[in-house]
Amino acid sequence: MAFTTGRKLTALLGAALSLTACAGKEERAGVAQNTSGGGWSAGRPVVKVGLIGPMTGPFAVAGVSLENSLKVEVDRINAKGGLGGAKLELVVRDSGLDPAKAVQAANEFTGDDSMGLVVGPALSAFYNAAKGTFESGRKVNCQPMVATGDFGALKYGFRAQDPVSLDVAKMIAHVKAEGVNSIGVVYEGDDAGKGTADEVKAQAEAAGLAWKGFEATRPDDQSHRAYIDKLKDAGAIWISNSSSGAKTMAAASEAGYKGLIVGGSGARNISFVEAAGDAADGALFSATYYPYPSRDARDTWKPGYRRHIEETEKRFGKNAGPKTGAESPKAAEIAADCVLAYTKAAEQARSLDPDAVAAALDKLEISDQETPSGNSISPEKHEFFGMDDIHVYEWKKDDKGWTTVEAGK
Missing domain, CATH: 3.40.50.2300 (Response regulator)
Structure with a gap:
């Protein structure tokens, strides 16, 4: 994806931001500390990432896929030193298919000062019931399974799915x-x-x-x-x-x-x-980008996507249909995009303050070669993806089984 010069300049300025309030106050607010090595400190040992999803019931496969991808990305970032010296910690709450449980979990996570990012609740109706809590509680949240609604009117909510x-x-x-x-x-x-x-x-x-x-x-x-x-x-x-x-x-x-x-x-x-x-x-x-399952060699896949899918397969295996043999990864790679984007925004803002992180998220530019989903992230009106990231795929069956192909190619 080609980035505009203005967006590049804004991103660089955001990366150089340094907040300088008094140390005790900064730590309580989650604002970064300068370190002697020129880096920054999150001011706490752990930053939590919350997931609200259907971990049980008929839609549990979606919740498990969300959790798997978040685990893989959280572990990858922790292996590289975490976020401002803090380790990311994944906390999961099961919404089942009950909006009341989703709201209860949203209230819990919003009231937890150590919770930096919330992913979910999955599904549009559930998010509609919970988003007011996030907005009033100033909790940054990212939604990989909410296809409808207007995110442009939100301050702390971002969509990591094709609307x-x-x-x-x-x-x-x-x-x-x-x-x-x-x-x-x-x-x-x-x-x-x-x-x-x-x-x-x-x-x-x-x-x-x-x-x-x-x-x-x-x-x-x-x-x-x-x-x-x-x-x-x-x-x-x-x-x-x-x-x-x-x-x-x-x-x-x-x-x-x-x-x-x-x-x-x-x-x-x-x-x-x-x-x-x-x-x-x-x-x-x-x-969004989905070359799976396909007949194409994996070395043609975008590198961030391939890395994420292969690590997910290694740790959690694949889904396979008992009747058709059709396969899919046990992953929701767009959820991993949420974690990548949040940590990059916090690094650029040198802060965990939700207003600073949300402002930095608005200015992000991440290449489709780097993201777990294989899509570029360049938020506009709090939408991670644009029309260039959307494709039309077709299910096909041949003598080797089921595959997806991009229509028109």
Whole structure:
């Protein structure tokens, strides 16, 4: 990624920042101390990184992947000396699929002065319930599994995921180029589903595609066949990023649906392939960098991504679908981006003060060669990633099994 001269200059000025209040006050506020070696001290032995995610229940695979990636990145940074001499310590709280538990954990972490960064709570509805606590409590937080909502209005919240607006823009352009002239959405009737449907409708109509409607699913649905039947004439159907999207894929296969199944980055989860079987062949999803599983040699992967994935595989193994054999890493590498970005911002600010760190995060420039996700980080309106980081991938099955390929390449 090419960085602008102005952003480079701002980043360099941020890296040179040094706060000089009295020592006792600095330590209590988390402000850096100058050291005799020209470095800085965090003023404490430990800086905590909190994770709030679904560690149990039907979405636990996401929570475990978040934890694995955070462990790998925390350990990597600690091996290099930590943050201002402090060791990073990961603290995990299980939200299950209960927004009340997510808010409880957010309250706990916000009240802990030794907690520098909070990752999560995963899922848009849960974050919406918790973000007010983070804002009022001045707690820097980073969200790798929240696709909807406006982060530009926040001071302490940053998104490390492709927002639905970018996913939709990339996919609408692709399906239109493929000759698709209509689209509908099957998604949960929650904030994420409504937000996604509104975004797809607005961008589809602006691009000249006919809008076929939004079918809101229910948590107790045993099948999504009825929703597919109502959208059978749509040229494409956008599915949920969460586990229910797999039900939509299975229903489309059962109904013999002939259009395109499309979605956001959640559709890279192998549970979608497991549910739909051969019908997943050709399913499309918009996502940040994801060359896995692919037939490409790993030496073609971006180095930061390869390093992170291979360390995760070494420590935690891989996911493998029992029916299809489709594989995925037990990682959520965009969560590791949160830790990398936070530590770099604190280093540039030479401070753990949340206002100083948030200001430095706004000015970060990190190359896609360095990040665990393989995406550049250049926050704009508190969004880590931009349109250049979004790709359209396609699930493919061949005689060697399942793989993903970048559409159009």
